[in-house]
Amino acid sequence: MIQPVIARGDDGTEVCGPCVGFAADYTCKQCGRAGNPHSRGRCARCVLAERVNALLAGPDGTVTPQMEPLAAALTDAPSPFPAIQWIKESPNTKLLARLAADGHVLSHELLDEFPPSRNQRYIRQLLVHTGILEERHEDLERIPGWLEHEIADKSAAHANLARPFLHWFLLRRARQRAAHRHHPASADRDLGRRVSVALDFLAWMDQRDLVLADLAQEHIDDWIAGATSQRRYLIRYFLKWTTSRRLTRELTVPSIPRQEPQDLLDEDDRWPLLQSCLTDDALPADIRAAGVITLLFGPSTERLCHLTPEHLKFDDKHAHLMLGRHPVLLPPRLAELLRQLAEQPQLRPQLSRVRPGPRWLFPGMVPGKPISTHGMTQKLNRYGIPVRTARNAALAALAADLPSPILADVTGMHRHTALRWVAYARRDWAEYVAARAEDKPGDVVPAVD
Secondary structure, three states: OOOOEEEEOOOOOEEEOHHHOOOOOOEOOOOOOEOOEEEOOEEHHHHHHHHHHHHOEOOOOOEOHHHHHHHHHHHOOOOHHHHHHHHHHOOHHHHHHHHHHHOOOOOHHHHHOOOOOHHHHHHHHHHHHOOOOOOOOHHHHOHHHHHHHHOOOOOHHHHHHHHHHHHHHHHHHHHHHHHHOOOOOOOHHHHHHHHHHHHHHHHHHHHOOOOHHHOOHHHHHHHHHOOOOHHHHHHHHHHHHHHHOOOOOOOOOOOOOOOOOOOOOOHHHHHHHHHHHHHOOOOOHHHHHHHHHHHHHOOOHHHHHOOOHHHEEEOOOOEEEEOOOOEEEOOHHHHHHHHHHHHOOOOOOOOOOOOOOOOOOOEOOOOOOEOOHHHHHHHHHHOOOOHHHHHHHHHHHHHHHOOHHHHHHHHOOOHHHHHHHHHHHHHHHHHHHHHHHHHOOOOOOOOOO
């Protein structure tokens, strides 16, 4: 009789339960397979299948054909125990059970009717991941649903302005840009902020009994002057649209005052952090790799999170990373860290995916998606790597040594942004040299090109 192996003898021989005096029956009473015992004589696979069916049951008590791909993916999860735990404890399953029980045909439009939340976004991506819903540019396409909830308590006049401003102006331009981008960029926060500023401005006008046709430059100046932050400058987008629709006269919004980079990480702190990320094996590999990339090259967190093995180029002697248009040479230890991330199996079990997708160097909790920018920032900060100041310090160091076109090419930043960084870094270096000359008048100060 064949029995499951549960131990090893002193000589390494595999031993079954009865041979060590433990005669428990590991055979599942439901399917007859041995191993994976869970409860009441059944294996974890059978328990998982039962709970998946209960979770996704439609009005008639069975799983609908539309939900079957998700049911199959959950049932066939690489490890049944985490999947059982997820069904039992995850708050996402409440929305999933509700969708299944209602029996409606699943669509993006149906999900848009729910208030925007982390659970809604997770379930949407789960349905996309398993092929139930079509892939879409989620950062853009969820904004209309967000707007409907945002204007639910606003006047009809404000809502009738906000909708076309978003759909005909902001979203149209954002979709055009997204179609040509080589790297993903989250646009939802920027679009949402511009719409929110427009709604605030309309409320500000109501308080002063103003209408769009009566707006004058002095009103815009008053609006800007009453700001405690730069947020109100975003009204330029709304006024550009109202002017194009002949709802307002030509009005000028001042340019946002340029600010120099703030809070650069001191070099005396940056280099020890870099050394720690390269050599400290106690740190998680993903933290070490992300920390080194941030401290050396200063890419945006969005670009960092969306790195895949395809961004790595290995040859016999060197390794390169594609952050912009041209590869950058990697230090050997960073190259090895990134190779490990590219080759290691996923740390958490992944559901099968209907359509092939990228394999992320920094995977996130949401199926098929990389770690979020907020999540990456939190992780790095938790290990003592301040993302914003570390990134500023890295870019300042690069800008001091590289011409702006090369800086733009290797980091992926816009050429105008690269120009500003180079101007800032060179002026800062010139001021440093001048200060040294004043401190040591007898020294010869080397010329700076």
